[in-house]
Amino acid sequence: MKAAKYNLPYTEDKRIIDIVGEHSIFTVVDKFGRVEYANSNFCTTLGINLKEVLGEPLKILESPLHSGLLYKNLWKSIKAKEKWNGVLQAKNINDVNIWLDTTIIPIEKEHKLVYLIVFKDVTEIHQKNIVLLNEQKSKKVFLKSIPFHVFSITKYGKILKVNKQFLDTEARNVVGTYIYDYISFSCYDIFKTNIYTAFKNKKTKHFKFYDFDFKGAKSYYRAVISPNFNEIGEVVSLTLCVNDVTDFIEIDKKEQEREAKYRLIYKSIDVGIIVVANSAGKIKEWNKGAELAFGYKEKEILGRPFAILTTEKNRERNIKELLTAVEKLEDNKNVDIIELQCLRKNGEEFPVEFTLSSLTINGKTSYCAMMLDISKRKTLENKLQEKTEDLESFLYRSAHDLRAPFASAQGLLNLLKEEKDINKAQEIVKMLDTTINNGKLLSNKLLEASVISAKKHEYRRIDFSKIIRNVLIKLRNASNIENIDFSIDVDVPKNYKTKPELIISLFRSLIQNAIQFSRPIENGYVPKIEVVVKKVKKHIVIEINDNGIGIEKKNISKIFNLYYKSNNDNCSGSGLGLYIVKSIVEGLEGDIKVKSSVAENSGTSFKIKLPYSNK
Structure with missing residues (x-):
């Protein structure tokens, strides 16, 4: 919108401005937001003196650098010489918040661009709106916080209202559909019977039912239907409350048998070490493998901190690694295999490979630590390292030691070729024989070592x-x-x-x-x-x-x-x-x-x- 042009009197026409703005709150600023004029109502509202603000930036406009979207749009309009309207917050001299409905109008006067800013004090209205919004928000939060679903339905089952999303369907999309759209065919009769009876007899009805989800999982529900009356006592609608009580239904015999089998298998596993701890780090489950590895009986260890299973000198590092693993689980990230130095009841240290998983039952999180004793593997790794070092030394020394007898033999042969004295020649031959035998002995030992290694x-x-x-x-x-x-x-x-x-x-x-x-x-x-x-x-x-x-x-x-x-x-x-x-x-x-x-x-x-x- 192109800025409208106004002819507004300046400071020298103060008397005329005061007459025009007797019932208004306004001020005039330049393109930088500096105050050129402010009427008495403006000064009274903010509790300021005109002389103190003339030539100073108008604080209510903030700065062009302000990060808030409201002020970005405000200054964008000022720079574009366009009219702007919105509600701005300010503080009066007593540091009390006030809200002003603000209109900024660009004016061209004697080839100079200024801005007329007209305010309307809407503090009282704004505060009432805040109260209403908070009340409305509280009601929505309360309805959503109710642990069961509440429907307002007709006698035909059409949904008029619902307190929150139902079966992954947003509340607004549930309204206008029928309650029968969300239950299986096997539940139709019990719903129809109770809805009809509540309408006819004008009495509240209680009933129970169970249903299956698309995966075949069975869920148990309790429902209450109450009639809603008009001024002359007619039933105009029903309030239906449906509560999922699956978690509160007593486990039947088959479930108990399955639970008993699981615990028997879990407890008897002695190949792996399995320890379950709660969110506070206290041990709550302990299998046979853990008992064999650590030496504690179940009654000795349950309720004690998990840290007791780690060595004291490595405890701080181990706890840090465990906390890192827990954080990854909370962020749904994969947990790396951790190597811990653990401590048996008898004080013996041993290394384990350790991985962590979490499970939530009835809203409580537990952590399952699955460990593998790697003592033998560590011993083998250390031996392998020793053998590798021995092999490197073996290859180096073998090459060096094999060279020595050959070099000696070569030197003795050269001497023998030049020796004329038969007695000295025989001495050299004896030395040569010894050298060759030593070389033969060494080569036999090397062969023996290589055969053993094979x-x-x-x-x-x-x-x-x-x-x-x-x-x-x-x-x-x-x-x-x-x-x-x-x-x-x-x-x-x-x-x-x-x-x-x-x-x-x-x-x-x-x-x-x-x-x-x-x-x-x-x-x-x-x-x-x-x-x-x-x-x-x-x-x-x-x-x-x-x-x-x-x-x-x-x-x-x-x-x-x-x-x-x-x-x-x-x-x-x-x-x-x-x-x-x-x-x-x-x-x-x-x-x-x-x-x-x-x-x-x-x-x-x-x-x-x-x-x-x-x-």
Whole structure:
């Protein structure tokens, strides 16, 4: 709309303006909203002095930068030189809110654009409207808050009014339809009978019915129909109240049996760990798997906080992860698998993989924690990491150690080619023979280690006595063996099954180790090696004892490391023997322990326990 042009007197015509505006509230501002004139009614309404506001921005107009939509439109009209009308809020000198119906009119006077702003005080009307709106809102909220549906219907079942949405249909769309549109055919008779009786007898009727939804779920309802009368006592409509009471109906026998079956199955599951807690974190359900994992009986744990199942040092971190999972569930997001460090009743720590789900029953939310004990997996992961590191070291050291004998042999051959003296040549040949034998020994050990790692062996019945005899025959050329006193004691059933190749390697490495670290005969000392094999309960126990030079206490923990060698200058070796032994024992799911002392006549004792199997 193009701005209308008015001829309005300016400040110098104040007397005329006061006469015109005697019963009006108005002011004049420039295009920036600065006051050029304000009449006495305006000053009185806001409780201000004219001199204080002349030349100042009119506060009621706010600023062009104001974010409110009302003020954006207001200033948009001012800039477009258009008329604007709306209700603005202001505060008088006593800081009391007042509302003014405001009309802004652009006026061109002597080539200057100004704005006449006419106000009407509508504070009283506005406050009454607020009261009415609040009352109306309260009524709507009350009707919607009623836990059942209330209909006003005719005697034919046509819906005249409804208090809230019904069966996913908005209230406004329900009006004008028929109550029979929302119930199944099986319920028609009970509704027709009670509607007819209420109209005819002019009395309230109570009845119950059940219905099925489109998924086949059964729901139970209670209904009340009351007549509505006109001034002469005629029934003009009915008020129908329908209340879904499914949650309050007592569970029948089949439901009770189903519930009992569920609880029996849930309680008896011992494969997984299932713990149910309420929204306060208190444990309310506890299955057999949880009892076996944590060691608490149900009566000991129910009602206690879930945090008691986590380790104290990790509790703060665990609680944060649980709260994050709960927040994700509340936002309908997927919950990631969490790894927690848990605590058994006996104080033992163990790791679990943990996932959380929520369920709501009768408006109360519970959280179901499903856990899996991953102790074995963690142990395997740690062993895998160790084996990976060993393999990397094995590859590096093998390449290095295999190069050494070849390099030595090459150097000796070069010397041999140039040597003229037959005696010196024979010495070089002996050195060359030793170098080749060392290289052969190393390559055999590497081959043995690789064969063991491959684990491609079958279980067969073995004869321990025969294996030990064959090992001693193959070691007959070992240094000092002719001076050693061997004692062999085997007491094991002939039906024991294991992997023969691995047992042979085990005995060869341990007996060879005992021979290598034996002491020479002197001052009445005789080197001895004792081999004992026996069955103890569900295990085969192998003991190899010697009275050799022993192992220093600080080195005992290192002897099974890959490529570990003794500092004894008189003893040579590949550093693979005992590493191979431990790998064999672990591969057979056994255990190996060592005791040793460097004291005279003490020596070293290896004790191995292997699970007994004859299948």
